[in-house]
Amino acid sequence: MTIEQLHIGEKGIIKDFLFSEVPLSLLEMGCLPGKVVEMIQVAPLKDPIYIRVNGSDIAIRTETAKQIEITKL
Amino acid sequence: MKVALIGNPNTGKTSLFNQLTGLNQKVGNYPGITVSKKTGSCKLSATESATIIDLPGTYSITPSSLDEAIVLDTLVDTKNKAYPDVIVVVSEVENLKRNLYLFSQVKDLEIPTILAINMADQLENKGISIDVAMLEKELNTKIVLISAKKNQGIDELKKTMLDYQNISTKPLEEISKRMDTDFFEKLKNENPKIALYTLWLLISQEFLPEKTKNEYQSLIDSYKSEKAKIKKLQQKETIYRYQFINDILKKTYVVDKSKASGIQAKLDRILTHKIFGYVIFFLILALIFQSIFSWSSIPMDFIDAQTTNLADFITSKLPAGAFTDLITQGVIPGIGGIVIFIPQIVILFLFVSLLEETGYMSRVVFLMDKIMRKFGMSGKSVVPLISGTACAIPAIMAARNINGWKERLITILVTPFTTCSARLPVYTIIIALIIPETEILGIFNLQGFVLLGMYLLGFLMAIVSAYILHKIMKVKAKNFFIIEMPTYKLPLLKNIGITVIEKTKAFVWGAGKIILAISIVLWFLASNGGEKFKNAEQIVKDKYANTHVSEEQLQNDISSYQLEHSYIGQMGKAIEPVIRPLGYDWKIGIALISSFAAREVFVGTLATIYSIGNDTDDETTIKERMNAEINPDTGKKRFDFPTGMSLLVFYAFAMQCMGTLAIVKKETNSWKWPLVQLFGMGAIAYVSSFLVYTFLS
Incomplete structure (x- = not known):
């Protein structure tokens, strides 16, 4: 599954990226394979999503979240 | 070191x-x-x-x-x-x-x-x-x-x-x-x-x-x-x-x-809530607008009065001549036209930096991103669009932190449609002329209702044109959106103070120079002309040779005659054929050209043309005079309902502000986009005003 499928409060571990080219800025914000990601809030219209990953609170768009594969915890 | x-x-x-x-x-x-x-x-x-x-x-x-x-x-x-x-x-x-x-x-x-x-x-x-x-x-x-x-x-x-x-x-x-x-x-x-x-x-x-x-x-x-x-x-x-x-x-x-206190999580649950989140955001917006318009009117009236006083004072002290005129009719009104916006800009940036300092702005970006994206913009476009209600110039500068080029460009292009404060005096006087002062449903003032409608019209046009740009602009640039949701913090007054001073300075130096320069050019065009301009005094006196008029009336008529035969008057006459289909004459044409310094100059220019002297403060006088102006073609009032509506629409849509064009040039690093704005918005304004005028008359 991918990040945007988590419900609020649920967590997962980042497994893999599906991008053809991983955006460096995503990695630099701490969103790395093996890290725990928690869904904090979903904006109305289901986009963007507000997540906590590797100690950082960030918001990303659903189109990006769909490229990040996770294992649900 | x-x-x-x-x-x-x-x-x-x-x-x-x-x-x-x-x-x-x-x-x-x-x-x-x-x-x-x-x-x-x-x-x-x-x-x-x-x-x-x-x-x-x-x-x-x-x-x-x-x-x-x-x-x-x-x-x-x-x-x-x-x-x-x-x-x-x-x-x-x-x-x-x-x-x-x-x-x-x-x-x-x-x-x-x-x-x-x-x-x-x-x-x-x-x-x-x-x-x-x-x-x-x-x-x-x-x-x-x-x-x-x-x-x-x-x-x-x-x-x-x-x-x-x-x-x-x-x-x-x-x-x-x-x-x-x-x-x-x-x-x-x-x-x-x-x-x-x-x-x-x-x-x-x-x-x-x-x-x-x-x-x-x-x-x-x-x-x-x-x-x-x-x-x-x-x-x-x-x-x-x-x-x-x-x-x-x-x-x-x-x-x-x-x-861990958990305050952050609790606040987030409310502030980014599907319903309360928007309710709170719109309440904050309402507060910002309310303060921009009500709190700033006191310092703005003061600045307006002081500029007039200063000009009068200098006129009385300096010997009459071209130099004094340059100072009192070109430079001082020019500077006054810049300073008058400072109160609104200060209040606006007080709020914007307060919201940014506390960490709330990131939540607004989060809430609005998806909606704005449907129109080719980003959640971050909210700040420029709000700021545009004070003045488009700082608003366009605020678009800098939008990451995607296309999203940023669309925001810059449509921001001037939002109703800036320079349009307000124009709207006020025209609405007062063409809309009756009646109450509807017992509570709403019809004039106020139309004014609100003008704000919505501007905003609607911004959104519609953003949507069209979004559909036609093909930018392949990769655009990756990621924002930090910072912890909520108590704002630091010193930081807010410094930000407000910085933004205000940027406006005064950036836009001020251009507004001042245009004011001086317009003054020159309005105070120089051919033979008839130079002999204005004699011609008007000859006209009144056998009738008795007061000295004041005589002076006002001379000013009016001079303006008609000045270079700018000739320009107004030259564009008359083009603007006639919209219901305007050459006098309104002069006011349109003068508006390039700043839109509110419209009112002052009309006051001079209709020879009510320089006392533009007196709104009733200018209103009465405009109301009495007759359109020789129809024999009806010049500022009748169709012309008034056509003017309102024109001022809502046209790109009439040199300062904004210069800032767009600077921010996009090319003349292409300000020219797109000038001609694109001009075309929209022209066609809409034409349709409104034709349909209503």
């Missing part, structure tokens, strides 16, 4: 900069790009002072746009005037991990680097403990715990800066070794004089400043063929850096989870 401050956004870097430099700061521009350059001076000891360079907030020194390349440029180019003797990486206690990522990159540049950990006063509160001695050893640097807000640790930081020569410049070499030993050894051996990490940045970055690129052209070219490998290594680098940091933090950083 020179000190560079670098750090993630929301770490309090600006607070530290303000604390170190006070009001001794200068904001300039880097040539060709839109990031502003902030420097200031700071006394480090009785004998030493330092130049502090505040680099733009960033999460990494690798740039994802040319604007961000400024950080890299300052730190890599040893010949750069701002190349620092020592760097202070500003971080904060809660996000130390991500802050250390940037630190680890900076440290590898082999410049003495100090780590300042801000918000140290909250360590206990948040249940965080840091083993500073151990962290210093692991990172091979000097660490200072500070609280910029409470002015703690600042003296120690200054001492550490003075002592910079004793800070190790050894890089955190381990990372490059872990990545690919052979690759990096070869790179180093080929260029032994340059720091290894600098070399790596030079060969791996897409966005490098032109100068740096030229200087290292052969090095960059020799690695062009290894692009794919370099991309892979970049990702590896990030992963290794985080591993390295995690290992260190495990030994030095402990958080007692039971002390």
Whole structure:
């Protein structure tokens, strides 16, 4: 599954990226394979999503979240 | 000596900069790009002072746009005037991990680097403990715990800066070794004089400043063929850096989870709620609009009155002549036309910076992003669109932090449709002329209702044109949206004060020059003309030769006659055939041309044309006079319902502001986009006004 499928409060571990080219800025914000990601809030219209990953609170768009594969915890 | 401050956004870097430099700061521009350059001076000891360079907030020194390349440029180019003797990486206690990522990159540049950990006063509160001695050893640097807000640790930081020569410049070499030993050894051996990490940045970055690129052209070219490998290594680098940091933090950083307050989570649940989130946002918006319009009217009336007084005073003191006229009719009204906007801009930026300082603005971006994206914009476009209700000029400058070029460009292009305060006097007088002062449903004033309608019309047009631009503009540029949701913070008054002063200054110097220049040109065109202009006094006196008129009436008639035969009057007559289909005559034409200085000039110009003298304050007089003006073609009132509506629509849609055009040119770095605005919005205004006039008459 991918990040945007988590419900609020649920967590997962980042497994893999599906991008053809991983955006460096995503990695630099701490969103790395093996890290725990928690869904904090979903904006109305289901986009963007507000997540906590590797100690950082960030918001990303659903189109990006769909490229990040996770294992649900 | 020179000190560079670098750090993630929301770490309090600006607070530290303000604390170190006070009001001794200068904001300039880097040539060709839109990031502003902030420097200031700071006394480090009785004998030493330092130049502090505040680099733009960033999460990494690798740039994802040319604007961000400024950080890299300052730190890599040893010949750069701002190349620092020592760097202070500003971080904060809660996000130390991500802050250390940037630190680890900076440290590898082999410049003495100090780590300042801000918000140290909250360590206990948040249940965080840091083993500073151990962290210093692991990172091979000097660490200072500070609280910029409470002015703690600042003296120690200054001492550490003075002592910079004793800070190790050894890089955190381990990372490059872990990545690919052979690759990096070869790179180093080929260029032994340059720091290894600098070399790596030079060969791996897409966005490098032109100068740096030229200087290292052969090095960059020799690695062009290894692009794919370099991309892979970049990702590896990030992963290794985080591993390295995690290992260190495990030994030095402990958080007692039971002390976490949970306030953040609670606030987020309300402020980003599907319903309450929007309700709260719209209430805040309503408060902002209310204050822009009601609070600012007092200082604005005062400024208006003082400008007139000053002009009268100077007229009475200086000998009559062209020079006095230039001062009293060109320069003073020009400056007055700039100063009058200051109250609204101050109030607006007071709110905007308050919302940004507290961390609430990121929540607004989060709430609005999806909706704005349907119109080709971003959640970050909300700030410019709100600011546009005061003045489009600072609003367009506020679009700088939108990352995607297309999203930013669309925001810049449509912002001038939002109803800025210069349109307000125009709307007020026309609405007063054509809309009866009746109540509807017993509560709403019909005139007020129409005014509200004009605001909605402007906003609607912005949204519709954004949608059209979104559909026709094909920009393939990769646009990646990621924003930090910072912790909620109590705002620091000093920071807000400095931001407001800075933004107001930027407006006054940026737009002010243009408004002033246009005012002077318009004054020249209005106060010079051909034969008839020069003999105006005689011609008017001859006309009244046999009738008795008051001296005042005579003077007003002369002014009116002069204006008609001045250069600008001739221009008004020249465009009359073009604007006649909209229901306007050459007199309105003059007012339209004058509006290029600032739209509100419309009212003053009409006052002169209708020869009610310079006393434009007297709204009733000008209203009565406009009401009495007859259209010779129809025999009806000139400002009847169709013409009035047509004018309202024209002012809502047309791009009539030189100041805005100049700012768009500067921000987009091309004449293309301001011209698109001028002609695009002009066409929309012309066609809409034509349709409105034809349909109504």
